Amino acid sequence: MTERDANALRAEALESLLVEKGLVRSEVVDAIIRRFEQDIGPMNGAKAVARAWSDPGYRARLLADPWAAIAELGVTAIPDAPLVVVENGPAVHNVVVCTLCSCYPSGLLGLPPSWYKSPAYRARMVREPRAVLAEMGLVLPADVEVRVWDSSAEMRYMVLPERPAGTDAMSQDDLAALVTRDAMIGVARAGRPPEVGGDS
């Protein structure tokens, strides 16, 4: 048995014992792993969005030459494919899909979520984006134009979401915490600022 196999067995043994003792539930462990993979993944994109919200000059550079603007942040994202940043506004909502496979700006957003890779999302987002967005919890007014961008190996897209109201006094770091992966794919809005007096 290799060292790795031995580790895998011990990890499985630990989980089964801790579950039996009632110290953890496997579903909680699942949720934590998911939380880390989703929450930490989109950090680079979130930093770029937060800076664009705070700095009009940076916003212009991010839209004009995304990879150069991202390099300014000092992050280690590798420009693996040409990138277009599409900006949401009061009259336009952008959403990204990859109809052929699962092309995705991983350097900015981490690993793609499983639904992004699902046949239903890939097929339906192009055909009926409003219905799919509504099912995902984002109901858009009828007068907002929906633009669907089809990613490919040659071109990736990232959504620059609208800055939420009530965030004027927030620092870039705090703003970045409101920018979720889903908001940068275009299936959600950026988060709301925490309640005043909240401890999180």
Next chain:
Amino acid sequence: MTADGLSLRTPAATADEGATPRRRATLDQSGPTAPPRRNGELAFAEVWESRVFGLTMALHEAGAFEWEEFRQRLISEIAVWERREEEWSYYGCWLRAFEDLLAHKGLCLTAAVDARAHALAARPKGHDH
């Protein structure tokens, strides 16, 4: 808590999954005790690595131990590894640190893990997942 989003928030999308943390750990971002990362997200080469990571976080968030208690053991295990000539495995060190902590706390004794691992290893082929 770090400024660049590495604090362990529960995003809105997963807030309904019953894993609301009682407390939060701040993972080291650089140096030998920082977990491997690819493009910002934690990098797990194998499933067991993610399981042992998730188990550690779950018990910590449930209040079973202080993060520093684990972190000091992880630092020790990495130092032990440096004196040996083994293939580097960050999560191998993590696993040993976690086991040591559990035994120290009386939550799960090493002998019990040995016995369970032995039993799992004896499963017939095809029943090992």
